[in-house]
Amino acid sequence: MSGYITSRVLSALAIICFALAAADFFRERHGAFAIEQTPLFYCLFGFAVYIAVIFIARGLRRLTLRPEDYYGAEATDQEDERVAGTEEARNA
Incomplete structure (x- = not known):
């Protein structure tokens, strides 16, 4: 269903673009x-x-x-592997 809608929208957009381009001649x-x-x-x-x-x-x-390691191993954006709400996360 999604592909059908996408192709319809792209077809409508193409028709509008060609109509506007054709109108530019007049x-x-x-x-x-x-x-x-x-x-x-x-x-x-x-x-x-x-x-x-x-x-x-x-x-x-x-x-x-x-480079991917530009900030080194101590970067602050590394993800914490502990699950929120667990005992391990509360004790940290």
């Missing part, structure tokens, strides 16, 4: 620059920026990624 444009008057300019520009953000994020990830 409206009058008043852009500040000549390139803005090209049909589908904002669609293509948005897609190009989307792709650029992905590649920029991949590059930034390489700059900020740290």
Whole structure:
């Protein structure tokens, strides 16, 4: 059932996107620059920026990624294996 709903939603989204893209050919444009008057300019520009953000994020990830053991064995985010509410957890 979930796959059916997902495919219906994606199909509806695709139809809406194509309808809006087609409508762009029939409206009058008043852009500040000549390139803005090209049909589908904002669609293509948005897609190009989307792709650029992905590649920029991949590059930034390489700059900020740290090894898994960056903070060492004494990191404070290690999980406590004791079960909450047990005697062992209360005595700690």
